[in-house]
Structure formats: structure tokens, C-alpha cells
Amino acid sequence: MANAAVQKQDTSYVSMTYLDAIVQAQVEEIERDKRVILMGEDIAVYGSGDLVERFGPDRIWAMPISEASFTGVGIGAAIGGLRPIVDLNIASFMYLASDQIINQASKLRFMTAGMIKVPVVFRVCMFYGAAIAAQHSDRPYSLFMNVPGLKIISPTSPADAKGLLKSAVRDDDPVLFFEDSKLWTTKEEVPTDPDYLVPIGQAKINRSGGDVTVVAISGAMRPALEAANELAQEKIFVEVIDPRTLKPLDMETIIKSVAKTGRLVLVENAHRMVNASSEIAAIMVEEAFESLKRPIIRLTAPDVHVPFSPVLEKAMYPQKQQIIAAVRKLLS
Amino acid sequence: MTIGKSQQEEMYRRMFRIRRFEQEGTRLYTAGQIPGAYHASIGQEATIVGACMALRKDDAVTGTHRSHGHPIGKGADLKPLMAELMGKETGVCKGRGGSMHLADYSVGIIGESAIVGGGIPLATGVGLSAKVRCIDTVCLCFFGDGAVNQGTFHESLNMAALWKLPVIYLCENNGYAITTSVASSHGQPNIAKRAEGYGMPGLAVDGQDVNAVYTVTSEAVARARAGEGPTLIEAKTYRFDEHQVGLVISGTPYRSAEEVRDQQTHRDPLALYRETLLSQGFSESELGEIENEVEIAVKDAIRFAQEGRLPDPNGLYDYMFSNPILYPRVDLP
Numbered sequence: 001m002a003n004a005a006v007q008k009q010d011t012s013y014v015s016m017t018y019l020d021a022i023v024q025a026q027v028e029e030i031e032r033d034k035r036v037i038l039m040g041e042d043i044a045v046y047g048s049g050d051l052v053e054r055f056g057p058d059r060i061w062a063m064p065i066s067e068a069s070f071t072g073v074g075i076g077a078a079i080g081g082l083r084p085i086v087d088l089n090i091a092s093f094m095y096l097a098s099d100q101i102i103n104q105a106s107k108l109r110f111m112t113a114g115m116i117k118v119p120v121v122f123r124v125c126m127f128y129g130a131a132i133a134a135q136h137s138d139r140p141y142s143l144f145m146n147v148p149g150l151k152i153i154s155p156t157s158p159a160d161a162k163g164l165l166k167s168a169v170r171d172d173d174p175v176l177f178f179e180d181s182k183l184w185t186t187k188e189e190v191p192t193d194p195d196y197l198v199p200i201g202q203a204k205i206n207r208s209g210g211d212v213t214v215v216a217i218s219g220a221m222r223p224a225l226e227a228a229n230e231l232a233q234e235k236i237f238v239e240v241i242d243p244r245t246l247k248p249l250d251m252e253t254i255i256k257s258v259a260k261t262g263r264l265v266l267v268e269n270a271h272r273m274v275n276a277s278s279e280i281a282a283i284m285v286e287e288a289f290e291s292l293k294r295p296i297i298r299l300t301a302p303d304v305h306v307p308f309s310p311v312l313e314k315a316m317y318p319q320k321q322q323i324i325a326a327v328r329k330l331l332s
Numbered sequence: 333m334t335i336g337k338s339q340q341e342e343m344y345r346r347m348f349r350i351r352r353f354e355q356e357g358t359r360l361y362t363a364g365q366i367p368g369a370y371h372a373s374i375g376q377e378a379t380i381v382g383a384c385m386a387l388r389k390d391d392a393v394t395g396t397h398r399s400h401g402h403p404i405g406k407g408a409d410l411k412p413l414m415a416e417l418m419g420k421e422t423g424v425c426k427g428r429g430g431s432m433h434l435a436d437y438s439v440g441i442i443g444e445s446a447i448v449g450g451g452i453p454l455a456t457g458v459g460l461s462a463k464v465r466c467i468d469t470v471c472l473c474f475f476g477d478g479a480v481n482q483g484t485f486h487e488s489l490n491m492a493a494l495w496k497l498p499v500i501y502l503c504e505n506n507g508y509a510i511t512t513s514v515a516s517s518h519g520q521p522n523i524a525k526r527a528e529g530y531g532m533p534g535l536a537v538d539g540q541d542v543n544a545v546y547t548v549t550s551e552a553v554a555r556a557r558a559g560e561g562p563t564l565i566e567a568k569t570y571r572f573d574e575h576q577v578g579l580v581i582s583g584t585p586y587r588s589a590e591e592v593r594d595q596q597t598h599r600d601p602l603a604l605y606r607e608t609l610l611s612q613g614f615s616e617s618e619l620g621e622i623e624n625e626v627e628i629a630v631k632d633a634i635r636f637a638q639e640g641r642l643p644d645p646n647g648l649y650d651y652m653f654s655n656p657i658l659y660p661r662v663d664l665p
Contacts, residue, residue: 037464058464064494069453069487076457079442080392080471082464103447104454113426114651115437149652172654 011196013189021158021190022123022179025165026085028194030055033083036169039063039074040087040123071097071122075105075174078120083169091124091178092138105174106149120175121168126218127181128269128306129313137306137313139218139268141178142275145247151175151200152247156183156221159190160244163198171200178246180219180269201245203253209237212327213257216240217268217276220299220318224267227323238327246276254280255288262293263330269317272300297326333547343385343542344609345622347377347602350401352630353410357400357417358577360634366417368430373401375572376504378601380405382545383472383502383567386553392440392458392471394451398504399444402474403436410633412436415640421647422640428651442471448509449475449482452501456488459497459562470498470556472549478509480523489530489564496561500552503564504539506571511586527564539567540601543608570595 016024029036030051039061044052051060063070067088074086088094094101101122108116128137144150151173155161161179168175190196206221207228216224221242228238239257243249258264264284266277277298284296299318307313335343354372361370373380376398384393384405395402403413403424413434416423423429424436432446442458445451455473462469479485480503492499503523507514514521527534533555537548545567552563572595574581606619 035465061460064487064490066487066491069456069484069491072450072453072484073457073460073488073491076394076442076454076459076471077461077464078457079454080458080461080465082461099447099450100453103450104443104445108443109654110651111425111429111433112435112437112443112651113428114654115425116435116442117654151653 011191011193014192015187016158016190017184018158018161018179018186019184021162022165025162027051029085029166029169030059032194035081035083036085037061037077037082038085038087039070041065041089043087067093067096068100072100072104074120075100075118078118079108079116083119085121085123085169087123089125090136091126091140092136094122094124094140097122101144101150101174101176102147106147109173110149117172118174119172121165121177122174123177123179125179125181129182129317131308131310131313133308134305139270139301141176141246142270144176145276145279146274149174150247151245152178153200153245154178154180154218155244156180156216156218156242158186158188159196160198160204160242162190163196164200164244167197167200170197175200178218182219182222186222198244201248201250203241203243203245203250205239205253205257206242207238207240209239210260211237212263212265212330213239213241213254213261214265214267214323214327215243215254215280217243217246217270219269220267223318223320224323226320227327230320231324231327236327236331243276249280249283251280251283251287255284255291258284258288259291262291264292264296265299265323265326265330266296267299267318267323269301272298272303275300294330297330299323299326333550335543335546339385340609340614341622343381343546344605344619345626346381346385346405346407347542347605348623348626349410349629350377350380350404351602352626353404353414353633354400356630356634357414358573360417361577365638366431367419370431370577371398371575372573372577373398375595375601376401376506376539376569378542378605379502379504379539379545379567379569380474382542383474383500383549383565385546386549387440387470387472390440391469391553392442392455393474394442394455394458394471395435395444395474396448396451396476396479397432397444397446398476399432399434402444403434403439403441406436406439406441408436408439410629411636414633414637418637418640419642420637420640421643422636426651427643449479449484451475452479452482452484452488455499455501456492456497459492459499460495462498463495468498468557470500470553472500472502474502474504476509477503477505477507477514477518477523478512480526481517489527489532489562492562493531496559498556498559499562500549500556501562501564502549503566504569505566506569508571508575508587510575511581513586524564524566532562532564534564534566536566536568539569540599540604542601542605570599572596
């Protein structure tokens with residue numbers, strides 16, 4: 001299951017950031033399939049590489065500030081035969097769009113017994129840790145994990161961002177693509193193959209180790225890898241897993257890892273109550289309780305809104321030192 | 333606009349199909365053969381049929397929780413619709429949609445949204461899709477007077493006018509959002525007038541006159557197909573039954589018994605159209621033949637529905653996703 005990305009043998013690589021990988025994936029998909037369109041606010045101007053000039057206004061649609069409805073326009077366009085990427089920009093704006101995502105996109109295939117399909121991608125970016133206060137800083141993926149009928153992806157690396165976004169565009173079901181602004185500047189070698197796809201529903205082992213399993217979601221991956229690097233100097237080997245897809249969750253990879261380590265730390269930046277870690281912990285206890293040598297530790301944001309003042313916000317999200325402390329606690 | 337004899341026959345047939353389907357459905361619902369809630373379209377047949385007859389088969393339609401009339405108006409087979417009401421596997425949505433969601437994709441219905449105003453953005457998106465794909469299909473969007481006060485109405489009409497999308501927004505104004513009258517909930521009760529604010533034509537029409545609805549809708553469809561953009565049509569109609577069959581609303585009546593009786597006596601769209609057709613030279617026997625044919629079709633639909641099999645409980649997980657994915661299946665002990 002791990003490292004299961006579909007890669008061609010002869011593929012070449014180029015170094016690029018997480019954000020550039022997303023933009024490249026969009027451009028390649030728009031070039032590949034004339035049904036793919038991009039919709040969003042201010043996309044004619046910001047961060048999309050002169051797309052209007054390249055593809056014209058029939059492919060790149062600049063939206064008025066009408067999230068509740070342009071989300072539904074994207075869904076309707078998908079039903080009508082297109083494959084829209086709807087860029088909702090800031091994740092907190094999803095609340096305005098949530099009726100259309102939940103009551104229409106996620107349900108129409110089921111309610112019509114498969115007559116209607118809804119191949120739409122919603123791109124949402126989680127901005128936080130940037131002093132933009134409570135109404136712009138949410139990480140709301142766990143709310144949508146409670147909705148049947150959605151696929152939810154949360155890549156942490158540039159190559160996965162490219163490969164998963166392309167898989168999402170080619171998928172026949174609605175997909176929520178949660179990107180994390182904390183990862184935008186992450187750089188790595190990304191395959192140039194325009195058909196480079198990362199399958200939806202497969203986790204990745206980012207670093208192997210036999211002592212403790214750390215599952216890190218989205219922006220929590222950076223401090224998790226930093227913690228693993230530091231612990232390795234003391235010969236403590238942490239296995240770091242990126243679920244990459246939150247729905248459907250690849251629990252097999254996590255359960256196999258914990259069978260080896262017997263210890264599990266879950267790290268994410270969403271609020272604590274009923275988040276992705278809650279679900280992973282619950283499934284672990286249901287399916288593989290006997291593998292656990294110690295209780296599961298969850299490191300998350302507290303059940304408190306994101307404050308404006310950077311001094312206050314800094315304390316919100318799990319840091320490297322807390323992850324290290326959690327790993328030590330499980331080994332003590 | 334001249335309407336040919338065969339078209340008039342078809343309009344009468346479809347209106348009568350809705351009427352008899354709803355009457356029999358109401359009877360079966362009351363007898364406990366149909367689960368859930370039942371919202372009948374009786375009284376609104378001329379609006380539905382006049383609008384749908386102005387469309388081609390490949391044009392799309394979105395509808396509402398009062399969903400039975402729309403597919404019948406668009407020409408659907410009655411059998412899978414009745415089976416759907418009974419929650420059968422032989423239903424048009426295999427028992428997954430039910431009364432509020434009779435979305436028959438085979439006749440172009442791409443959604444019957446029971447969230448008020450929920451279908452308006454979808455219709456707008458289908459229009460956008462036609463524009464991007466350079467095809468000349470249109471989308472007709474049914475919604476009620478209540479939906480006009482949803483944000484999706486405002487946002488969607490703005491976008492459709494801005495991009496000249498081929499969408500016909502057809503308000504079935506039956507006067508009441510459950511118990512809330514237009515007069516008590518609309519700052520501008522003249523709904524057609526709202527179109528001006530969005531930069532599109534807005535027309536009010538007698539929704540009990542099928543020819544009138546057909547004519548204004550046909551003009552709107554022609555504009556949409558020609559790339560001239562959307563139209564808002566307000567069809568003034570009336571719901572003869574309660575919001576929902578059997579719904580008891582206590583307290584002061586929101587509409588008087590006299591008002592309802594007056595509408596049923598003087599504004600019944602089927603009776604009005606029957607008179608019109610007779611005055612235009614149709615014979616009693618011609619209309620009687622259509623009525624008999626519809627009676628048989630409704631009876632056949634009921635038999636088909638009653639004889640159809642129920643969904644297999646093991647099929648609970650079906651139709652969630654297009655492609656097989658690792659998805660946890662939990663069987664309760």
C-alpha cells in the first residue's frame with residue numbers, strides 16, 4: 001500500500017514548490033481535457049499563471065462573490081458534462097458553500113441510484129498561523145469527513161499535490177482538495193509526466209521506523225518530520241505516515257505500522273473534538289486494539305477559536321517539541 | 333403563437349396524467365402504500381405542462397420537493413415514478429429518492445431539490461455547461477415563490493444574466509410557502525419585476541392557462557437558444573391541496589376555505605383547458621379517448637409499482653461512488 005504512486009520508469013523530475021505543483025496540475029488537466037474548467041474568485045489575477053490569457057474565459061471563469069451559488073453552478077456544470085475545478089480559496093468560505101456541497105454534490109449520485117454523476121473538485125486552502133483571526137483560519141476537513149459521498153484529500157508534498165489533484169479531476173465523484181498554506185513553499189522533485197497520478201485512498205510512509213508510529217495530517221507533517229529527524233539522532237526511529245486521503249482513510253497502512261511499533265501518536269492542526277485523529281483512534285481501538293502497547297496520544301489544536309494575536313495563536317498547533325515529548329512518553 | 337392540434341392533445345394528455353397520477357398517489361399514500369411525505373401538484377398542471385412542452389427532449393429541467401409533476405410534464409413513463417413513490421427497486425431512482433426527488437434523468441430531469449432554492453444554482457451550472465460545450469440545449473429551472481427569497485435565487489440570476497446563460501427560471505407562484513403568503517414575505521410581491529434588477533426579461537403569466545405558459549416559455553427558450561440569455565417567468569398558479577397531503581395546521585387558517593373553493597371552481601387548469609379545447613372544435617369523444625388512455629396508464633403504473641420488488645437491504649451501500657474504493661463497510665451485529 002505504501003509508496004503506491006503510479007510512476008512511469010522513464011519519468012523525469014523537476015524541482016518545484018507545493019503551490020507550483022498545484023498550478024501545474026491544473027494547467028495540465030485543462031490542456032488534456034477540454035471538459036475541465038476552473039472557477040473561482042480573483043483567479044484571473046492571482047496565483048494561476050495567466051490562465052485566462054492561455055485558455056480563454058470559457059475555460060477560466062472568474063466568479064462574483066457568491067460562494068453559496070457558484071459552488072452549485074460548478075456542480076450543475078459537472079452534471080451537464082464538464083469537469084470543473086471550483087476554487088473556494090479560503091477554507092472558511094466553505095461554510096457558505098456547504099449546502100451545495102453536502103445536499104447536492106455528495107447526495108445526487110446516491111439519490112438517483114447512479115443516474116447522475118458529479119465529477120467536480122473543490123479546492124480549498126487552509127490559511128492559519130498567519131494572524132488572520134478566527135473567520136479566515138479554519139481547518140474544516142473533519143466536518144466534511146462526516147458527510148457520506150465525498151472524497152477528501154490532503155496532500156503534504158508537492159508531488160502528491162500534483163498527483164492527487166490530477167486524480168481528483170479525473171475522478172467521477174465530488175472530491176474536496178484541502179491544501180495547507182503552511183506547505184505552499186515546500187519544495188521537492190516532482191515528476192514532469194502529465195499523467196502522473198497518485199491514487200485516492202492510499203497512505204504514504206514518509207519515513208520508516210520501528211519504535212513509534214506518528215500519523216501527521218496536512219500542515220502537521222512539517223513538525224512531525226522535524227521531530228522524527230531529531231529523534232533519529234538519539235536512535236529513536238519514528239515511522240511517519242501521511243494518510244494523504246482522509247476519506248476513504250487507508251487504515252491498513254496505519255494498522256500495519258502499529259502492529260510493528262505498538263505505539264501511535266496522531267498529529268493534526270484541526271480542533272480536537274471529533275477530528276480526523278478521533279476517527280483513526282476509534283478504528284485502531286476497534287480493529288487492532290491488541291497491537292497497542294500504550295494508549296494512543298492525540299496532538300491537536302484545542303477546542304478554541306484561532307486568535308488574532310500571533311503570541312496567542314503560536315500556542316495553538318502541535319510543535320516539534322510536543323511531538324518529541326509524546327514519542328518519549330510512549331517509550332518510557 | 334399558433335399551437336398545433338397534436339400539441340394541444342399532448343398538453344391535455346400530460347396535464348391529465350399529472351392530475352390522475354396525483355389523485356391516485358394521494359389515495360395510495362392515505363392508504364399507507366406510500367411512505368414519507370406527499371406533496372401533490374394538483375392545481376399546478378398548466379404551469380408545469382405549458383413550460384415543459386416548450387422544451388426539447390434533450391433540454392434539462394431542475395425541480396423542487398413538489399416533484400411529481402415535472403417528470404410527467406416532460407414526458408416520463410409513469411410506471412417507474414409510481415414505483416419510486418412506493419420505495420421499490422423498480423422505481424426511477426431505485427427507491428433511493430422517493431416522493432420529493434422524482435428525478436427522471438431519461439427525460440432530462442437532473443435534480444429535484446427538496447432544499448428550497450437548492451436547484452437554482454444547479455440549473456445555472458447546466459446552462460454554463462451548455463455554453464462552454466457550444467451546444468444549444470437550455471435548462472428550465474422550476475422553483476416556488478418561497479425560493480425567491482433564498483440567496484441562491486439572487487446569486488444565480490446575477491450570474492446567468494452576467495454570462496447570458498441559456499436558463500429559464502420558472503417560478504411556480506402558488507401563493508404560499510407552506511403557510512407563509514407572498515404578501516407577508518416579499519418586499520416586492522411582483523416576482524417577475526425582480527428580473528429587472530438582474531438585467532434580464534421578467535414576465536408574469538397566468539399559470540392556469542397552459543397556452544399562455546407555453547407561449548411565454550417558448551419565447552424564453554428561443555432567446556436562450558439564440559445566446560440572448562436567461563428569462564424569469566412568474567406563473568401565477570394555485571395549490572389545491574394542503575402543502576403536504578394530510579398535513580394538519582392548527583391555529584388561524586392561513587388561507588380561507590372560500591379562497592380554495594373559488595380556485596377549485598373557477599381556476600382549475602384542467603377544466604379551463606377542456607373548455608378551451610371544446611370551444612376550438614375538439615369533440616367530447618376525442619378528449620374522452622385521451623382520458624381513458626391516461627386512466628389505463630395510471631392503472632398500469634399502480635400495478636407495476638405494487639408488483640415491483642423492494643430493494644435488497646444488502647444494497648444499502650450501493651450508488652455511493654462511481655468507482656470501487658476502499659470504503660469501510662459496517663454490518664451491525
